Structures are given as structure tokens and as C-alpha cells.
Amino acid sequence: MTKNILLAAVGGQGLVLATGILAEVALRAGLDVKTNDVIGLSQRGGKIMGSVVMGDKIHSPNIAPQQGDILIAFEALEAKRMLPYLKDGAIIIKNDYEMAPSLVQQEKREYDPDIDSLLDGKGEVIRLDATAIAKRIGHPAVANILMLGVAARYIEIEDEIWHQVIQEHVPPKSIELNLEAFDLGKAGTY
Amino acid sequence: MEKRVITGNQAIARGFYEAGGRVAASYPGSPTVELLEAIKDYPEIYAEFSTNEKVALEVAIGASMGGVRSLCSMKHVGVNIAMDPLMTFTQTPISGGFVLVTGDDPGMSSSQNEQDNRILGKFANMPILDPSDAQEAKDMTKLAFDLSEQYLRPVMLRITSRLCHSRSIVRLEEPTEPIYKPFVPDTASYCMLPPYTYEAQHRMKDKMAELAQAAADLDINRLEHRSDEVLIITSGLMYHNLRSVSDEISVYKLGLVYPLPIDYIKQLAEKYQRIIVLEEMMPFIEDELKIHGIACEGKNLFSFTGELNIEDIELGLLEGGVLTEAKYAQLRPIETTPRAPLFCAGCPHRPVFDILKKTKAITIGDIGCYSMGLLYPFEVLKTNISMGASLGMVKGMRKAMDMNGDHQPLVAVIGDGTFFHSGLSGFANLQYQMSGEENITYLVLDNSTTAMTGGQPTSGSKSMDGAGQSILLDDVLKSMGFTDIQRIDQFKYKQAAQIIGDAIKRPGIKIIITSRPCALHFKIREPHFYVDPKICIACRSCIRTNCPPLRMKEYEGIGLKSSIDPAQCVGCSICAQVCPVNAIKRFGDEAKGGSDD
Incomplete structure (x- = not known):
């Protein structure tokens, strides 16, 4: 059974690390896996997306429109942009944190007001201010791992594998904080 | 056999290692930046980011002639820079296997054009391999070296941006014993002048024909x-x-x-x-x-x-009538506010472009993070062509305008990475046949790194292993004979605006070097700033600097005023300096306020 996971973020939010962890977790669970990171020229500030396709035998790392099972959106507006790629009834994990694009900052456009209603019309939405929660427990940068914890509820892979892979992928001095963030996301007790 | 899930770039690096490769050279460019960085993880291999793609190719050519397997990687447009040595090197019979990795970019996710480098591979009489995932990227890298040595051809490994960054599962193998074929001087093989080039034409043609005959039996077809x-x-x-x-x-x-x-x-x-x-x-x-x-x-x-x-x-x-029924839907985008990339919080380019926007001078652009100065809301740069092109272009434009009586000032910008990549010859050319009256102001944006590709060193910072002499831009320009050179701190906003404004008004070639380092690469973080909404007059001077943490916000009982997201602010102080009423202050520094110190 193939699982199509999409990730959306603004450059600098740790999306590439998150797709890397998902890929490694799938490999250790004995699955075939392929991923994309489409980062364009955004070191920082531009829109970026990732995809992780896991299952028995995977051909393309790409996910066609209306084929996504799970969306992990690190920023609210970027969640909306990915909706055309989701199946009806998809799991949508949405960080409420907003980052204004230039057009909004310069007051040429409103920050899209219809995000939540569109998400609700598409699938099962799990909302959280991951950036604020991450900041509360130690550092806003672990918001990405916190959101992976939420996603882990819908990916049947044991916690031990997640923990091991996270430990190997994050800086040594932040291992504990990242594991705490993951467990918090998984349990939903934030 | 150990299995890993790695990117296409990492897989090629692994393939080079397993093939017994020994020398690799590159110039950083998306999508292949990570390839050479991954090769650096193998201590047996000498790997360098060279000053440009032509030099990188020449380093790899020398290593191949010197008798080891060598690899050169670059983005697709980089091959244009390296084309001159490539087109002649390809006539020589390969000694140590040679592979050129080109990162093509269908869809132009991070490039100024969409050129298909298979055309260049054919033009250069090179076999071209095209992997489909990370496993194949590794396998084909190894095969490329075998083909290179067997058919005496440099081999092109073409990989697209999608695959460079795409991860998939790869089986790791042990490296083979590296080859070493000592250089044997042979004029007919390595000295490409007529009459030796005559025979070379036949050798290229014959070897490619031989490979075409063998191609049907290759497992990869x-x-x-x-x-x-x-x-x-x-x-x-x-x-x-x-x-x-x-x-x-x-x-x-x-x-x-x-x-x-x-x-x-x-x-x-x-x-x-x-x-x-x-x-x-x-x-x-x-x-x-x-x-x-x-x-x-x-x-x-x-x-x-x-x-x-x-x-x-x-x-x-x-x-085409091959399928009768659609399994997939076509993409129907939902109208969503676009999000273009922008300068990072604390980016040293921000005050430069804020100042240039106010001067309204025509500004010629170049390639680097600062290319984003052509985007909304700055829209300062009026051209963007190729690495180092601003130098020749601003001179040509100046000549064309002056001969038609249009003497309005021209400004151009170039970064330190691009300066060393291909700016040196342009600067050497800039003074030739100039009267001294032509008005050109050059801003050299020295941030001490190749920022756009993730912070590789430049010749002006230091060599990639941290050793070696760094070259001072200012000394290079002085020794070329430029006399009107100033180095400024662009985080002293008013002073910088004054110096740039004065220079634009003067005739002649003026060079201004900005000196603040890349905030992202050097992880610069000072205490953050905040807006006092009671002082803010909502003039939006700060907002116009387009710094990510800045946004207008409704304050209860006060109204719509500026605000700063403390999580994003790195404390560069530019917003405080452009504020006309001192409404923006550094956190923990209430008494002093933002200042032009």
C-alpha cells in the first residue's frame, strides 16, 4: 500500500531535514521509498515543497494532483497552495504560524482569509501553532520535528525507528529537545 | 550489502568513490552544489570548488592526463563557461577516466535558462548517460569511468534538478582499486594543434561509432x-x-x-x-x-x-490515443498569494537595494543572491544575463547612451563570488578606451561567501579547506589601476546612502565595496528590534525595506502600525535607521533607541 506524503514550507523552516527523516524511517521499516525536495532558489523566504512516496515498489518520487494522503504544512498559506495535490479526505497537518509574502507585507494583498475553510472542505485537519509550541519547549526550530510527530500518528512505523533516525539527523546538542518535540507531536499533548 | 537512502547528488559522489576516483573539481551552482560537498566526505579524494567552471574542468583534465579517474560537476549553464577547454580536450585520448556531470534544470526552478546539455554532449563527441534514480546515478557513474577508458572519451553524466535532490534507496559497494597511469608525454595525443588535430577527428568519430555498435548490448539500455x-x-x-x-x-x-x-x-x-x-x-x-x-x-x-x-x-x-482512460487529474491550482523569495532578515544586500531604489539610477545586475534585487518590491536591477556579464554590459550600454547624448548615470552590481568567477577580466577591460568622463558606479557586494548556493568560500574568503591566501578585492582593483575605490559599511545607512549618492553624481568609474558578511552563512544574530506603536507614524519606510519580520499590524486602541516578529529579526538595525521618528528600538536597549552609530 503506497503512502503519498506532501510537505510544504517557506525556505528556512527545516523541510529538507523532515523529508530526509521520513525517507530514512521508511527504509528502516523495510519499505521502498523515494522523495523530492523542490527548493528552487530559496535559501530563505520562498515557497518550497517536498514529497515522500513510500510502499512496496515505488517508481516516481512525484505525486500527481489529488493523490496526496498526508500534507505536512509548516506554514498556513503554503498549506493552501498544496490543496490541489490532496485526495479528498486527506490528513492535513497545519501549522497555524503565518509568514507574510512580500505582496502581503507591502499591503498589496490580504493574507489569504479562506485557508481554514478550504482545508476543512478537503480533509481531516489537525491544527497547531507548532512554532509557538516549539518555542515554548525550547526552540522554534524544532517545529518541523514536532509536526513529524503529529504525522507519525498516521504512518504505521514504530516509535523506536523514528527516535533512532531523528537522533542521527539532528545536531547532537539538540537531540533531547527534538525527541521531546516528536513525542509531544505524536501524543498530541502540546 | 548496506542500503542507504540518498540523493542523486550523493549517489554520484558515492559512485565516484566506488569507482576509485581521485580528483574532483566543481563550481557551486544549483542543482549540483551538494555533489562536490558529498565527495569531500571521502578523504582519499582531492576535491575543490575552483574559481569557475572552466578552471574546474581544467583541474579535472589535468588530473585525468595525470593518470587518475577525475570528475567535474557543474550546473548546466556552467558548461558554457567550460566549453572552450572541453571542445579541445575531447579530441585527446583519455588516460584516467573522465566524467563531466551536468545538472540540467527542466522547468528552471533555479536557473536563468533551460538549455538542454545533451546538445552540448553531442557537440563535444561525448557519450551521454541519463540516470533515472539514485541507484542508477551511482551505477552509471561507475560505468561512465569504464566507458571513458574503454572508448577514450570524456563522458557526460546528465542529471536533472529533480533527481539531484531526489532521494531513493541505494546499495553501497566496496570501492575498486584506484588506477594510476603515469603521464607519458605524447605530442600527437595531448598537444592539440594541426597536424595532430587531423587524426583526432577520426579517432573521435571511430570511437563513437564503436560505442554506438555496442550500445544495444549495454544492460542500461x-x-x-x-x-x-x-x-x-x-x-x-x-x-x-x-x-x-x-x-x-x-x-x-x-x-x-x-x-x-x-x-x-x-x-x-x-x-x-x-x-x-x-x-x-x-x-x-x-x-x-x-x-x-x-x-x-x-x-x-x-x-x-x-x-x-x-x-x-x-x-x-x-x-495521442495510446491511452483511452485517465487515471490522474490535471493540476487545477487554487488562486493563492504568490510567494517570491526575498533577502533574508539581516541580509547585507537590503540597505544597498533600499538606497539604490531611492537613487532611481539605471542599475545593471549580475548573478547571485542579489539578483533578487530585480524582484518586487525593490525592482532595482534592470538586467540579469549571466555570471560577470554586468561588467561588459554596463560599458557597452554607457558607450551607446553617451554617443546618443544620454549621459544619465549608470550603476552596476556584482558580488564577491561572481567577481572572482568571471569579473576579473571584465574589470580589466572596463578602463580600456574610456575617457574618464563616462559615468559608471560599480557596487561590489562583498559578503565573503558564495551565498546563493549555500555559502561556499570564494577566493576572497579563503580556500575550501580553510588554508591558503585570501585575495583582497580592494588590492586587485587598485592594482588594475582603479583610483576611485571606497569600502563602506552599509549598516551605517545614512553614511552609505551619502557615499553612494555622491558617487553616482561624479563622472568617471567609481567603485564602492560593501563589506558586511552574509548574515545567514555566518549565523549573525544580534538582539532583536521592536516597534513602539505609540511613536510609529505608519509611514512604512521600514516596511519598504522588505525585511521578512516586518509587517503592518492593528494595535488595539492605537491603530495600524508597523511590527517586528522577534523570532525572525536578527538585529541588523536597518529598519530602525530608516525610521524617521525613532519608533524602532533594540530589545533591552530602551534608553538608546535605534541609531546610525
């Missing part, structure tokens, strides 16, 4: 027969995208996309009713088949530009 109606000839990621659409169609999957096993494909054309070529960008394989009289379709069904995703391929096959 694989026929997957399903039915006799249609045969799709494809390569790279297109194979997997096609198989995601259907497993019922016959496919001839090419690993070697040039030279093609033409005789074998002619036999296939007899057997199948229709031949359809599936490839991104140019009709390269399609044209090769047509040149050889093989009837086929291709670009009548699939776009000549952009990536071909699963649903695009399905649509083409539906329109």
Missing part, C-alpha cells in the same frame, strides 16, 4: 516488451513517471542517450506500429531517430519546456 502497438523510448526520471501512469506499455529505456544503438532501434521500429519518444526539454532523442530515418512522435504530444510530471505524460498519451 533495456527493452520492456508488453504489446506490439506502441513502443515508448525514454530515459531518466521520465521512465519512472511513465511507469507510474501505466505498466502495460512497451518501453525501451535508455541509460545511454548518446550515441544511440540506431541499428537496433531500426529493428524495433519494424516490430512496433508506433514509436513515441518521451523526453523533457528538446526533442534530442526524437531528432536523432528522425535524422536516421526512423519515423517517430514525441514533441507533438509532450511539452518542449518545463518538467513532465506523471499527469502531463498521461495527458500526452491520452491525446
Whole structure:
């Protein structure tokens, strides 16, 4: 059974690390896996997306429109942009944190007001201010791992594998904080 | 056998290691930056980011002639820079295997054009390999070295941006024993002047013909027969995208996309009713088949530009009558506010472009993070062509304008990375046949790193292993004879604005070097700033600097005023300095306020 996971973020939010962890977790669970990171020229500030396709035998790392099972959106507006790629009834994990694009900052456009209603019309939405929660427990940068914890509820892979892979992928001095963030996301007790 | 899930870039690096490769050179450019960085993890290999792609290629050529397996990687447009040595090197019989990795960018996710470098590979008489995932990227890198040594050809490994960054599972193997073939001087082989070049033409042609004969038997060229109606000839990621659409169609999957096993494909054309070529960008394989009289379709069904995703391929096959039923929906985007990239919080380019916007001078751009100065809301840069192009262009534009009586000032910008990449010869040329009256102001944006590609060192910072002498831009320009040179701190906003404004008014060539380092790469973080909404007059001077943490916000009982997201602010102070009423202050510094210190 193939699982199509999409990730959306603004450059600098740790999306590439998150797709890397998902890929490694799938490999250790004995699955075939392929991923994309489409980062364009955004070191920082531009829109970026990732995809992780896991299952028995995977051909393309790409996910066609209306084929996504799970969306992990690190920023609210970027969640909306990915909706055309989701199946009806998809799991949508949405960080409420907003980052204004230039057009909004310069007051040429409103920050899209219809995000939540569109998400609700598409699938099962799990909302959280991951950036604020991450900041509360130690550092806003672990918001990405916190959101992976939420996603882990819908990916049947044991916690031990997640923990091991996270430990190997994050800086040594932040291992504990990242594991705490993951467990918090998984349990939903934030 | 150990399995890892790695990117295409990492897989090529691993393949080079397993092939016993010993010297690698590159110039950083998306999508292949990470490749050389991954090679650096193998201590047995000498790896360097050279000053530009031409120098990188020459380093790798020298290593190959010197008798070891060598690799050179660059983005697609980088090959243009390296084309001169490549076109002559390719005439020589290879000693140590030589592989050129080109990172093509269908869809231009991070490039100024969409050139298809398979054309250049053919032009240079190089075999071209096109992997479809990370495992193949590793396997084909190893095969490329064998082919290079067997057929005496430099080999092109073409990989697209999607695959460079795409991870998939790879089986690791032990490295083979590295070769070493001591250099034996041989004028006819290595000194490319007539008459030695005459024989070289025949050698190239004969070796490519030999490989074309052998190509049908290579494992990487694989026929997957399903039915006799249609045969799709494809390569790279297109194979997997096609198989995601259907497993019922016959496919001839090419690993070697040039030279093609033409005789074998002619036999296939007899057997199948229709031949359809599936490839991104140019009709390269399609044209090769047509040149050889093989009837086929291709670009009548699939776009000549952009990536071909699963649903695009399905649509083409539906329109071509190969499929009768759609499994996938076409993309229907929801209207969403666009999000263009922008300068980071604390970026040293921000005050420069804020100042330049206010001068209204025509400004010639160059390639780097600062290219984003052409985007909304700055829209300062009026041209963007190629690395180092601003130098020749601003001179030519100046001459054209002056001869028509238009003497308005011209400004140009170049970064330190681009300065050392290809700016040196442009600067050397800038003073030649100039009267001294022509008004050109050059801003050299020295941030001490190649920022856009993730912070590789430049010759002005230090060599990649941290050793070696760094070259001071100012000294280089002085020794070239420029006299009007100033180095400024652009975080002293008013002073910088004054110096830039004065320079633009003066005749002659003025050079201003800005000196603040890249805030992202050097992780610069000072205490953050905040807006006092009671003082703020909502003039939006700060907002216009386009710094990510800044946004207008409704304060209860006060109204719409500026605000700063403390999580994003790195404390550069530019917003405070452009504020006319001192409403923006540094956190923990209430008494002092923002200042032009």
C-alpha cells in the first residue's frame, strides 16, 4: 500500500531535514521509498515543497494532483497552495504560524482569509501553532520535528525507528529537545 | 550489502568513490552544489570548488592526463563557461577516466535558462548517460569511468534538478582499486594543434561509432516488451513517471542517450506500429531517430519546456490515443498569494537595494543572491544575463547612451563570488578606451561567501579547506589601476546612502565595496528590534525595506502600525535607521533607541 506524503514550507523552516527523516524511517521499516525536495532558489523566504512516496515498489518520487494522503504544512498559506495535490479526505497537518509574502507585507494583498475553510472542505485537519509550541519547549526550530510527530500518528512505523533516525539527523546538542518535540507531536499533548 | 537512502547528488559522489576516483573539481551552482560537498566526505579524494567552471574542468583534465579517474560537476549553464577547454580536450585520448556531470534544470526552478546539455554532449563527441534514480546515478557513474577508458572519451553524466535532490534507496559497494597511469608525454595525443588535430577527428568519430555498435548490448539500455502497438523510448526520471501512469506499455529505456544503438532501434521500429519518444526539454532523442530515418512522435504530444510530471505524460498519451482512460487529474491550482523569495532578515544586500531604489539610477545586475534585487518590491536591477556579464554590459550600454547624448548615470552590481568567477577580466577591460568622463558606479557586494548556493568560500574568503591566501578585492582593483575605490559599511545607512549618492553624481568609474558578511552563512544574530506603536507614524519606510519580520499590524486602541516578529529579526538595525521618528528600538536597549552609530 503506497503512502503519498506532501510537505510544504517557506525556505528556512527545516523541510529538507523532515523529508530526509521520513525517507530514512521508511527504509528502516523495510519499505521502498523515494522523495523530492523542490527548493528552487530559496535559501530563505520562498515557497518550497517536498514529497515522500513510500510502499512496496515505488517508481516516481512525484505525486500527481489529488493523490496526496498526508500534507505536512509548516506554514498556513503554503498549506493552501498544496490543496490541489490532496485526495479528498486527506490528513492535513497545519501549522497555524503565518509568514507574510512580500505582496502581503507591502499591503498589496490580504493574507489569504479562506485557508481554514478550504482545508476543512478537503480533509481531516489537525491544527497547531507548532512554532509557538516549539518555542515554548525550547526552540522554534524544532517545529518541523514536532509536526513529524503529529504525522507519525498516521504512518504505521514504530516509535523506536523514528527516535533512532531523528537522533542521527539532528545536531547532537539538540537531540533531547527534538525527541521531546516528536513525542509531544505524536501524543498530541502540546 | 548496506542500503542507504540518498540523493542523486550523493549517489554520484558515492559512485565516484566506488569507482576509485581521485580528483574532483566543481563550481557551486544549483542543482549540483551538494555533489562536490558529498565527495569531500571521502578523504582519499582531492576535491575543490575552483574559481569557475572552466578552471574546474581544467583541474579535472589535468588530473585525468595525470593518470587518475577525475570528475567535474557543474550546473548546466556552467558548461558554457567550460566549453572552450572541453571542445579541445575531447579530441585527446583519455588516460584516467573522465566524467563531466551536468545538472540540467527542466522547468528552471533555479536557473536563468533551460538549455538542454545533451546538445552540448553531442557537440563535444561525448557519450551521454541519463540516470533515472539514485541507484542508477551511482551505477552509471561507475560505468561512465569504464566507458571513458574503454572508448577514450570524456563522458557526460546528465542529471536533472529533480533527481539531484531526489532521494531513493541505494546499495553501497566496496570501492575498486584506484588506477594510476603515469603521464607519458605524447605530442600527437595531448598537444592539440594541426597536424595532430587531423587524426583526432577520426579517432573521435571511430570511437563513437564503436560505442554506438555496442550500445544495444549495454544492460542500461533495456527493452520492456508488453504489446506490439506502441513502443515508448525514454530515459531518466521520465521512465519512472511513465511507469507510474501505466505498466502495460512497451518501453525501451535508455541509460545511454548518446550515441544511440540506431541499428537496433531500426529493428524495433519494424516490430512496433508506433514509436513515441518521451523526453523533457528538446526533442534530442526524437531528432536523432528522425535524422536516421526512423519515423517517430514525441514533441507533438509532450511539452518542449518545463518538467513532465506523471499527469502531463498521461495527458500526452491520452491525446495521442495510446491511452483511452485517465487515471490522474490535471493540476487545477487554487488562486493563492504568490510567494517570491526575498533577502533574508539581516541580509547585507537590503540597505544597498533600499538606497539604490531611492537613487532611481539605471542599475545593471549580475548573478547571485542579489539578483533578487530585480524582484518586487525593490525592482532595482534592470538586467540579469549571466555570471560577470554586468561588467561588459554596463560599458557597452554607457558607450551607446553617451554617443546618443544620454549621459544619465549608470550603476552596476556584482558580488564577491561572481567577481572572482568571471569579473576579473571584465574589470580589466572596463578602463580600456574610456575617457574618464563616462559615468559608471560599480557596487561590489562583498559578503565573503558564495551565498546563493549555500555559502561556499570564494577566493576572497579563503580556500575550501580553510588554508591558503585570501585575495583582497580592494588590492586587485587598485592594482588594475582603479583610483576611485571606497569600502563602506552599509549598516551605517545614512553614511552609505551619502557615499553612494555622491558617487553616482561624479563622472568617471567609481567603485564602492560593501563589506558586511552574509548574515545567514555566518549565523549573525544580534538582539532583536521592536516597534513602539505609540511613536510609529505608519509611514512604512521600514516596511519598504522588505525585511521578512516586518509587517503592518492593528494595535488595539492605537491603530495600524508597523511590527517586528522577534523570532525572525536578527538585529541588523536597518529598519530602525530608516525610521524617521525613532519608533524602532533594540530589545533591552530602551534608553538608546535605534541609531546610525
